[in-house]
Amino acid sequence: MKAFSSYVMQLTQMPTKIVLCLLTLILFTPAQAAEVASLNYRLAPGDAIRINVFQQPDLTLDTRISENGSITYPLIGSLQLGGETLAAAEQQIAAGLRQGKYVKDPQVTITLLEIRGNQVSVLGQVSRPGRFPLDTQKTRLSDVLAMAGGVTASGSDIVVVSGIREGRPFHKEVDFPSIFSQGERNENILVAGGDVIFVDKAPVYYIYGEVQRPGVYRVERNMTVQQALAQGGGISLRGTDNGIKVYRKDAKGDVELKESELYDPVRADDVIYIRESLF
Structure with a gap:
């Protein structure tokens, strides 16, 4: 007990950011820590979530976001959560409960149970074109191309990634071999749900x-x-x-x-x- 008190005392003397990082490493597995760090994750069709309202167990709901990005929530009805961050979705539900005078001061928490709607399409000159799920929020371009069996011999060095980032159209051409041959690791970008990855034929x-x-x-x-x-x-x-x-x-x-x-x-x-x- 004395050793633990000494450890806590050491923590209180550290800068806040360092303490938070240490607590994250202590309390979470590496995979969970990555999820906690991804505060900007946006909900997508197919995602499974759990909605809790503090001291309102009847309003707890496990649901999956529909193809059009909506859910149906007790008392409120249809809510459009697709494309929202977890914090924004929580605020939207809380506002609906408050405005409908169902709960005076609702404290809403959303837990992401399963990232299922996060799929990417890989097309063109790859061994296995198709749609692939993103199991984590830290999936990079090289990971997705590996899922698709890699670029074929007739494939171009340039890989085109198209999608949506922060509500705006996103388009990037990546010189894929340079990621490894020239150390351009920043080009090995994170992919997001709904992205389309296209490998054209080589010239x-x-x-x-x-x-x-x-x-x-x-x-x-x-x-x-x-x-x-x-x-x-x-x-x-x-x-x-x-x-x-x-x-x-x-x-x-x-x-x-x-x-x-x-x-x-x-x-x-x-x-x-x-x-x-x-x-």
Whole structure:
């Protein structure tokens, strides 16, 4: 008992923020602590919640938020809670009870029982496209792509995330490989319920004429014409690297014919033609 009193005395001498952090670590498991820290969580369709009103056990309700974001609560009726924080939802219920004169000074507490409405859609060039639940409020882009089996070989490096943040449209293009290769960890963003994650096809170029393996190939980062030729197996014995022709679309979609050098960059949808040597 004496040791515990000494510990409490030490706590009282610490700054308030440090004390709160310590209490969070002591009283909660890591998963629970993460939930407590996520005070800005917004309710979504499918979430299961428990509503308690202090000293009013008859008003305790376990319910699930409907597809349109509403619940039906005793005495008040329909309430729109989808998109609200827990605190805002508590205030909304308290206001309804107070204005209806059902409870003089209601103290409402909402507990999040299950985050089920929090699903994201993963579309495009992934192994298992579909909808996936967010089991926690700290799910990152890499976690969701792993659920979908990862990006396929034909998938782009750019991953597009669209959704709603704080009531406003959200759109972000993430250079996914750079998260790991260049340490851009801030780009590994947190995803939210309702997000749509899209992986487009990787850009390609076409090569034909006097090359070993004419065909369609992926445009790699900072790729040059020389590297593009190497992917095609190199120039054949009958070909020449003099006067390499590149057919390229301009901003209007018109095709332009360009004479290209070996170290010129390759762009998406380029058509590279290697002509036959005259000698």
